[in-house]
Amino acid sequence: MRIVILFLAIFLSLLIKPAVAKAQTIDTSSAIILSYQRIDEETYTDTNTQLDQFLSQIDILQDEGFKIIGLPILVNAIKTKTPLPKKSVVITFDAGYASTEPALIKLLEKDIPFTLFLSLGAVSRDSAQYLSIESLKRMHSKFSNVTFALTAYNYARLNNEEAIRASINDSKTIYRKIFKEEPQYFAYPFGEYNDLYQTIVKEQHFEAAVAMHSSPAYSGSDLFALPRYAMSEEFANPDRFRLIINTKPLPVKAISPTNPALSSTTPSFGFTVQDPQYTKQIRCYISGQGEVPLTILDNNRVEIRLSESLNDNRVRLNCTAPTKDNKYLWFGRLFTLQQDALPELQE
Known part of the structure; x- marks a missing residue:
């Protein structure tokens, strides 16, 4: 509820604009990373997006000239300081919940790239709540525009170094077994991390890691704490969505x-x-x-x-x-x- 109140305060205040600067020196080579978790699971309002809301957002992106790119393209652009397409957007899903499958199918049908950050400890237990290993293997073999990545929810608190390392290592072992390759990208659980956690992730030879703070990603972003906008049904109205996807970075x-x-x-x-x-x-x-x-x-x-x-x-x-x-x-x-x-x- 605090997040809802916070966004409403921001959104309403933005309707009343103060005077803008005379000159604009905005980093135009930036991208919006969207984070989804559950689809049509009304019990989880904080992390759920209705399927019709999700499809409406995809329509807005496609109809209004946005370029949906894969996470690897964004990471490479930041590393090499190369320009991105105008109005770039990256779509990600966290955990690998089975409820996202209808949304994933729609993206695959439209040949839209996306990234799955998989909680493989849960996936490997063959829980009905999560995408099956077989479906993940099929996607991996048939669709080159799907990026498979890692997250790890079975961790202690942020200062428990042993638990953090064990959680990541266990997940990497399962990932290698399923996909026969090394994971390149990591999502901090719930977007939470500290200096210790970030150092451990860097030592694990990931290419980049994503967090969950609201900002566009750009050339000055920390590759091991890339920002993402968390999506949910409470914030799914078109005006709010357009506000987010049109933001630009405020370099600090x-x-x-x-x-x-x-x-x-x-x-x-x-x-x-x-x-x-x-x-x-x-x-x-x-x-x-x-x-x-x-x-x-x-x-x-x-x-x-x-x-x-x-x-x-x-x-x-x-x-x-x-x-x-x-x-x-x-x-x-x-x-x-x-x-x-x-x-x-x-x-």
């Missing part, structure tokens, strides 16, 4: 805290805007608190001091700035509170 640096796992319920957030012309137009939102006041230093440093403590394990920071063409630059981060930071939520 010197982000603090650097570690997305927080040790305090009253952290200080901050970042430096690479193009100062946008600084005065930025508006930022914290999940559970709505729009928050900003302190601007040296014309390009944005600092956020919370007036109240955080009260949830997952904390989203989203910052936007308007452009001349009625679109928005977007910078987001997903933070998690460590176990000892919110003991009352661990009971």
Whole structure:
């Protein structure tokens, strides 16, 4: 519910535009990564998208000139600093739920590329909730525009190095057995990671990893924490969808805290805007608190001091700035509170 309230606050505020900068120096070689989990599973409203909503979104992408590309194309473009097609979009699915099969079939029929981040511990147990190994093998052998990748939900908390390594290694072993190749891409479970988790993933020789914070991916993105917009039926209306797919990156640096796992319920957030012309137009939102006041230093440093403590394990920071063409630059981060930071939520 906090995520719903946060987005509504952002969406409504974007209807009232502040003055835009006179010049625009936007990184136009960017891509929107969309993350889906379940299709037509009404019990799971936070992660479910109705099939008709999903198909409507695909129609919007195709009818309005968007180019749906595979994740490998995006990763290669970031690595080599090469341009992407205008209005690029990447479609991903997390976990490998069986309910996604009707959506996958539609994409295959339309020859649209997508990526499956598979929770192979669950898939290998032959659960009816997940796509079968045989169906995955068939897709792998027949469709070259499907990227098979890895996620690992059976992990402890973020600071349990042994559990993280064991979870990834077990999943990689199953992946090799099914697909006869090495996995190249990884999705952090629920988008949650910290410095330790990211270091372990890098050591495992993945090409890239995706998280779950809202932002476009671009040449300055961290290849081992690529942003994605989480899709669900609550946010599936066409206006909201068009808002997302038309966003452009808001390039920032010197982000603090650097570690997305927080040790305090009253952290200080901050970042430096690479193009100062946008600084005065930025508006930022914290999940559970709505729009928050900003302190601007040296014309390009944005600092956020919370007036109240955080009260949830997952904390989203989203910052936007308007452009001349009625679109928005977007910078987001997903933070998690460590176990000892919110003991009352661990009971």
